[in-house]
Amino acid sequence: MQQLGCCVLVPTYNNDKTLARVLQGILEFTTNIIVINDGATDNTQEVLKSFPQVPQVHLPHNKGKGNALRIGFKKALELKYSYAITIDSDGQHFPEDIIVFLSALEKETTKNILYIGARNMEQSDVPGKSSFGNKFSNFWFWFETGNWLADTQCGYRLYPLKEIEKLNLFTPKFEFEIEVIVKAAWNGTLVKNVPVKILYDEEERVTHFRTVPDFTRISILNTWFVLVAIFYIKPRDFYRRLKQRGMKKFLLEDVLGSTDAPSKKAFSIALGVFIGLSPFWGLHTLLVLLLAFVFKLNKPIAFAFSNVSLPPFIPFIVFFSLQIGGWILGEPLSLSLDSITTDFDFLIHLKTYILGSLVLAVLGALVLGVIGYLMLLYLGKRKIAVNNG
Structure with missing residues (x-):
């Protein structure tokens, strides 16, 4: 974590039942943690008082996960980190998988990389709507970027902070996690999956994803991205490749080859x-x-x-x-x-x-x-x- 300049970013909102366990699990691997309290109205502040060694940002009002992540990225850059691994505070992610992200990053030839955890969506405790939503999201990400991923919705991720800082990001809620990976891919960041474990404990887990409004927001965002991809990104990328390679090389490789x-x-x-x-x-x-x-x-x-x-x-x-x-x-x-x-x-x-x-x-x-x-x-x-x- 120190050598790679990496921290763990934990956005949280009304997950007081699982937050302490999540933070304790992360502390077994690293002290490089930042918590963003997104205006929680439960006992989150009391829980966080037990972790005075962890840098914390307390927002007065809940504005959504996307807003919390943007604030967290800004805080991580202020603390001179280069990468941030995001972990949800509802207990579904396993802190030991931090090693999976770090091992992949160490082996990667490029450091301009964004990793998304790939969950086993076939396991019995995965909600049906999550599996469907993931397939839906995977298809549109492929259409918009040309890159097929097994999982585009997992919140367990590693972000290259300096590259993310270059992007114009606007969305405040769950659709942010779609916006950031599509824009990062368009801007030249390599987006890949790494395998992670997942736990859906219905007794403890609190989800703030509202099926109709949040799915609608994601659909509107994807509609806009499809239009941008068709009328700007794909022609832009084609002309860039053609300019770099030249017409002769295009004919030899893409047509004849x-x-x-x-x-x-x-x-x-x-x-x-x-x-x-x-x-x-x-x-x-x-x-x-x-x-x-x-x-x-x-x-x-x-x-x-x-x-x-x-x-x-x-x-x-x-x-x-x-x-x-x-x-x-x-x-x-x-x-x-x-x-x-x-x-x-x-x-x-x-x-x-x-x-x-x-x-x-x-x-x-x-x-x-x-x-x-x-x-x-x-x-x-x-x-x-x-x-x-």
């Missing part, structure tokens, strides 16, 4: 081109990622080719869509690229544009999909021939 069959790659190209040329502006990223996931296609390839609609190409796409739509409807249009980009005249021919863009999208997908398939097939055979020497 992928183990996917040429047909799967070709369908991914076709999907990307179709979505990129389609009239669903503002939804291209959402649609291409969703459909690539549904049809189990190559998401990097599909996303890359959906960018045929980059801003410099948009006037040309609109122009040819209008010309095709006008030809199909027997209503040839006399528009120029200048009128499209300055006067937006195409908006009065919206039906023509939509029809033409859909036809253009289908034709573009077919042509580039077939060309891609033939090229991938040819290059695959050539590679086999070279290897066989």
